[in-house]
Amino acid sequence: MTVSHWQQAEQxxxxxxFLVVGAGLAGxxxxxxxxxxxxRDVVITDARDVALGASxxxxxFMISGLDTFYHRAIECYGHKTAREVWAMSERSFQLWRGFIENSPFDVPIDNCGSMLLAETEEEAKELELAARALDEDKIAIEYYSRDPLRRGYxxxxxxxxxxxxxxYLLVKSILAQGGAEFIPNNELYRLEQNGAYVRVYTRKVIFKAQYVMLCTNAYSPNIDAYFVGKVLPTRAQCLVTEPLEHIPVPYCGYSDYGYMYYRSTFDGRFLLGGGRQHFRDEEDDTVEDRLNPKVQAFLDDYLKKYFPDVEAPVAHRWSGIMGFSSDGLPLAGTLPxxxxxxxxxxxxxxxLALAGATAERAVDKLLNGASAGAVDACRFE
Ligand SMILES: Cc1cc2nc3c(=O)[nH]c(=O)nc-3n(C[C@H](O)[C@H](O)[C@H](O)COP(=O)(O)OP(=O)(O)OC[C@H]3O[C@@H](n4cnc5c(N)ncnc54)[C@H](O)[C@@H]3O)c2cc1C
Structure with a gap:
């Protein structure tokens, strides 16, 4: 975004x-x-409104850990990091539960647990290895060598x-409890640090801030070149049916290495998401919030294959933009x-697993120079 000479008169x-940019879970x-x-005396601003991004x-799904199976996380990042990141998801859940308990709104939460399911023999073997690694670390899980749902997994x-x-209500509730002033509809288009303060150019206001915290996830590469190649925008798609008379899955269910996900909503509908793994050319590297008919057709077919009993028509479909990091771990830090x-x-x-604890560490790093541990972006330097 830019602002014209004529519009500048209104700024x-x-x-x-302390200025936070981005009013999602992290911000x-x-x-x-x-x-x-x-x-600190905090102002938070967003290009749109609260929780209109991925959040x-x-x-x-409040699912613990990273988007990779636990034993794979150990192989990829080392045991200490895998354990630390798992603990970060426990910390995030603690934060969410606290916000929900003290919320001015009624934020629905279902302590239903999650169920990771294997669609192929190869994935089943991976699940068994993941279960073993989780058990060894004394993380509470139950492993099933057969399909606990009897649906072909x-x-x-x-x-x-x-x-x-x-x-959506969770994020609105965090904002309401924070006490910060919120300025919506106010896109940031440039920022520069001049010595001991930061000049932040937004559509409505030019801020002179002591500290700035960017929580702009998938959109970060548009804000500063530092994020190019480190944060990769990736689109995800969902659908939800009309209300059902039964609950097809009593958990937050995941399959195909986490690419497919499904659950019952609080008003008795069936929510299904995923499918992007088959259409990467179209779903990766985009910030366009639009439905892809091919992904949606894949979701329809998946529904018929694994949930033929879900006969209610689809009521609504939507998409959202996630920020994937180039090495799979979140990034907390300060710009070099x-x-x-x-x-x-x-x-x-x-x-929902990692934004809470990462945001907490990022604030501590910005204000006190504390290391953000496993998610510290200094690993890229
Ligand atoms: C369909 C879908 C399903 C998902 N399912 C799950 C799930 O079940 N469990 C889970 O843990 N995660 C899930 N995720 C991922 C999860 O939603 C994100 O990881 C999380 O919401 C990221 O939060 P955030 O605050 O970093 O980003 P966002 O919520 O995207 O917030 C970023 C904010 O920055 C603002 N912004 C961007 N650029 C600017 C600018 N220039 N000026 C001002 N403001 C700006 C945006 O408007 C936005 O509000 C899913 C995502 C999608 C899209």
């Missing part, structure tokens, strides 16, 4: 202490932590501490050479 200039949590735990469009791992939440501009981005489809 007020304003000094702020609202960062604003809350900066205001309440660090006693208000996701399936609401081959094996399953139940994670009883996972849950399903209404994500610009220590007053922090960020918490790149949740790789697992923001």
């Amino acid at each position: 007020e200039e304003r000094e702020v202490d 609202c949590t960062a604003a809350y932590i900066a205001e309440r735990a660090h006693k 208000g469009r996701n399936a609401g 081959l094996a399953g791992i139940e994670q009883p501490l996972d849950a399903g939440v209404q994500p 050479g610009r220590s007053r501009i922090g960020f918490a981005v790149g949740f790789t489809g697992h923001g």
Whole structure:
């Protein structure tokens, strides 16, 4: 985005202490932590409104860990990092549960656990290895060597501490509890650090901020070149049926290595998402919020194959843009050479597991220089 010479006349200039850009899960949590735990005076702003990005469009699965099976995470990042990231998802859940308990709204949450399911023999073997690695780390799970749902899957791992939440209301509730001033419809289009403050150019206001925290996830590469190649925009698609008379799956269900996901909504509908793995040319590297008929047709076929009993018509379809990180771990840090501009981005489809704890660490890093541990973006330097 740019702002024309004529529009500039309407831009007020304003000094702020701590500015958060992006009012999704990460931004609202960062604003809350900066205001309440660090006693900063926080303003939060968004190009649109609260939770209109991925945070208000996701399936609401609070599923622990990364988007890869646990033993694969150990192979890829090392045991210490895999364990630490798992603990970060536990911390995020603790934050969400606290926000829900103290919420001014009634935020629905279902402590139903999750069930990872295998569609092929190869995936079943992977699940068994994942189950073994989780058991060795004393993480509560139940492994099934047969399909616990009797729907044609081959094996399953139940994670009883996972849950399903209404994500849009959760984010609105975090914003409401934070106490920060919120400025919607205010896109950031440029920012620069001048010594001990940051000049932030947004559509309505030119801020002079002590600290800035970017929580712009998939959209971050449009804001600063630092994020190009590190945060990769990726589209995801969902559908939801009309209300059903039965509950087809009593958990948050996942299959095909997590690419497919399904659950019952709080008003008795069936939600199904995924399918992008078959259409990467069209679904990767885009910030366009639009339905892809091929992905939606794949979802329709999946529904018929595994859930033939779900006969209610599809009521609604939607898409959303996720920010995948290039190495699969979230990024918390400050921009190189610009220590007053922090960020918490790149949740790789697992923001409900990782955005809370990452935002918390990112604020601590920005204000106190503390390491963000496994998710510290200094690993790219
Ligand atoms: C269909 C779908 C299903 C998903 N399912 C799950 C799930 O079940 N479980 C799970 O854990 N995760 C899921 N995810 C991923 C999860 O939603 C994200 O990881 C999480 O919401 C990221 O939160 P965020 O705050 O970083 O990003 P966002 O919610 O995208 O927030 C970024 C904000 O930045 C704002 N912004 C961007 N650029 C600018 C700018 N220039 N100026 C001002 N503001 C700007 C945007 O408007 C937006 O509000 C899913 C995602 C999708 C799309």
